[in-house]
Amino acid sequence: MLETITYSLLNGLLYGMLLFMLSSGLTLIFGMMGVLNFAHASFYMLGAYFAYTLGMYTGFWVALFLAPILVGALGAMTERWGLRHVHQHGHVPELLFTFGLAYVIEELVRLFYGTLPMNYRMPEGLDFTLFTVFGTSYPAFRAFILVVAVVMFVGLYLLLKKTRAGLIIQGSLSRPDIVAALGHNVPQVFMWVFAFGTALAALGGVVGGIHFVTEPGMAFMMGPIVFVVVVLGGLGSIPGALIASMIIGILQTFTLSVDFSIAHVGAWFGYAVPPDHLFATLWYLDSTRIAPVLPFLILVLTLIFRPRGIMGKREA
Amino acid sequence: MLSTHDLHAYYGKSHVLRGVSMNVQPGEIVSLLGRNGVGRSTLCKAVMGLVAPVGEVRFKDQVISGLDPHQIAHRGLGYVPEDRAIFPGLTVAENLELGKKKRGQTGRWGYDEIFERFPRLKERMEFPGEVISGGEQQMLSMARSLMGDPECIIVDEPTEGLAPKIVEEIAHLLTDIAAAGVSVLLVEQKLSIALKISNRVYLMGEGRMVFEGTPQELHDDPEIRKEWLEV
Numbered sequence: 058m059l060e061t062i063t064y065s066l067l068n069g070l071l072y073g074m075l076l077f078m079l080s081s082g083l084t085l086i087f088g089m090m091g092v093l094n095f096a097h098a099s100f101y102m103l104g105a106y107f108a109y110t111l112g113m114y115t116g117f118w119v120a121l122f123l124a125p126i127l128v129g130a131l132g133a134m135t136e137r138w139g140l141r142h143v144h145q146h147g148h149v150p151e152l153l154f155t156f157g158l159a160y161v162i163e164e165l166v167r168l169f170y171g172t173l174p175m176n177y178r179m180p181e182g183l184d185f186t187l188f189t190v191f192g193t194s195y196p197a198f199r200a201f202i203l204v205v206a207v208v209m210f211v212g213l214y215l216l217l218k219k220t221r222a223g224l225i226i227q228g229s230l231s232r233p234d235i236v237a238a239l240g241h242n243v244p245q246v247f248m249w250v251f252a253f254g255t256a257l258a259a260l261g262g263v264v265g266g267i268h269f270v271t272e273p274g275m276a277f278m279m280g281p282i283v284f285v286v287v288v289l290g291g292l293g294s295i296p297g298a299l300i301a302s303m304i305i306g307i308l309q310t311f312t313l314s315v316d317f318s319i320a321h322v323g324a325w326f327g328y329a330v331p332p333d334h335l336f337a338t339l340w341y342l343d344s345t346r347i348a349p350v351l352p353f354l355i356l357v358l359t360l361i362f363r364p365r366g367i368m369g370k371r372e373a
Numbered sequence: 374m375l376s377t378h379d380l381h382a383y384y385g386k387s388h389v390l391r392g393v394s395m396n397v398q399p400g401e402i403v404s405l406l407g408r409n410g411v412g413r414s415t416l417c418k419a420v421m422g423l424v425a426p427v428g429e430v431r432f433k434d435q436v437i438s439g440l441d442p443h444q445i446a447h448r449g450l451g452y453v454p455e456d457r458a459i460f461p462g463l464t465v466a467e468n469l470e471l472g473k474k475k476r477g478q479t480g481r482w483g484y485d486e487i488f489e490r491f492p493r494l495k496e497r498m499e500f501p502g503e504v505i506s507g508g509e510q511q512m513l514s515m516a517r518s519l520m521g522d523p524e525c526i527i528v529d530e531p532t533e534g535l536a537p538k539i540v541e542e543i544a545h546l547l548t549d550i551a552a553a554g555v556s557v558l559l560v561e562q563k564l565s566i567a568l569k570i571s572n573r574v575y576l577m578g579e580g581r582m583v584f585e586g587t588p589q590e591l592h593d594d595p596e597i598r599k600e601w602l603e604v
Contacts (some may be wrong), residue, residue, distance in 0.1 A: 228460045236456040240446035240474035
């Protein structure tokens with residue numbers, strides 16, 4: 058039991074940190090521009106593919122920095138020449154734009170790389186066991202992902218709280234019109250935040266592509282869950298995104314690894330529902346089968362009972 | 374200094390400003406009076422570029438209509454919105470810092486000048502902007518705009534919902550700011566304040582100017598007040 062808990066916690070922490078890398082950029086973009094960027098996870102995927110390709114020439118360590126920069130540049134162009142024009146027509150066209158973009162990116166990736174998973178592997182320097190718990194080894198690469206995520210969180214936090222650019226971003230989260238009236242170039246701030254946010258997602262992709270699999274479906278696997286994190290954490294809140302990532306990450310890992318159903322509770326009290334009962338399906342429903350639904354159940358409940366999320370300043 | 378000529382503005386299909394012409398001269402306090410919903414706030418936003426203006430807005434002999442809000446701000450116009458728009462989650466100090474257009478901007482309004490006129494803000498510097506009182510928020514919003522060293526500020530309903538003593542204080546501050554050489558375009562609901570501190574007043578009705586003159590002239594014209602102002 059303790060073994061399962063420890064291992065689920067470690068894995069949940071890792072999954073949560075990966076979710077955080079994706080959602081931190083999105084929460085800023087969503088909070089500031091009001092754009093529900095469906096293509097955000099596509100930039101995460103591009104991070105993985107770019108790092109894989111670059112890595113063949115430059116090695117992993119250079120690719121770790123270069124891939125997010127390239128993806129961030131693509132993000133800047135997307136905002137400058139795409140979203141900014143669509144923005145004038147309102148939020149729904151913006152949403153459709155990012156929706157279309159997500160499919161375009163996925164199809165382009167298929168076109169260039171094919172549908173099979175890439176042979177994208179961790180660098181040899183990180184390919185060792187860091188420690189062993191309960192006879193199961195914990196790879197150093199997972200610890201490396203955690204370190205990258207923590208550095209990212211601290212860096213983001215300092216950027217937002219301690220720099221003038223951070224002040225302008227924070228002001229724009231609530232009142233972009235007034236920030237502009239005070240003489241700050243808000244469209245340019247939007248572009249930088251979009252570029253920066255997509256670069257962070259790409260950084261998540263550089264490490265996530267190794268941890269999971271680098272294949273064209275990876276964006277659509279992560280995309281919806283990232284929205285749950287952003288809404289649960291609260292629009293525009295980096296600490297909120299971190300907490301929400303951890304909650305979703307750990308909760309999902311636990312429900313997947315613990316074999317549990319209402320029937321177990323019933324058994325403690327010596328009660329059981331016959332298998333042909335109307336509610337038997339629900340009664341014997343295994344927690345592992347609830348796991349995929351859980352984040353979205355949380356999304357729905359958050360929107361009903363606490364629309365501004367854990368730490369958000371305004372409603373989603 | 375600031376003028377509009379035959380200015381129109383629309384919210385969707387509703388035609389809010391229907392050909393507004395007015396001007397503010399250097400060092401003046403000009404009040405914009407009228408009932409709620411006649412388009413006074415829209416006029417402020419159209420001048421600042423926050424609502425698309427149709428027609429001409431000139432500032433210091435240059436056309437500014439069509440520019441982005443941040444460009445208009447850089448020309449020397451300041452804006453203190455009706456809802457004060459204090460940035461939540463930022464301290465009073467950080468709100469003031471955002472008023473500077475560039476890092477380390479120095480102008481006629483540095484921290485010393487601000488604290489001299491707004492001593493209450495000095496005590497509140499490390500407080501989150503959303504927890505200070507309504508009067509303090511209004512002062513913060515005005516001070517924030519002054520930090521950008523404007524030559525003219527547009528102040529939209531600064532006394533709304535404030536206690537009489539604070540209203541007096543704000544009126545005094547506006548006179549003081551104008552005396553320091555910053556022209557003031559003031560949207561005001563309280564006639565007594567507007568008549569007391571303004572050099573000239575405009576009265577708006579149905580998206581147009583229906584009266585222009587000195588406070589004394591408005592005071593002496595009960596008919597126009599009755600038709601366009603009194604409820």
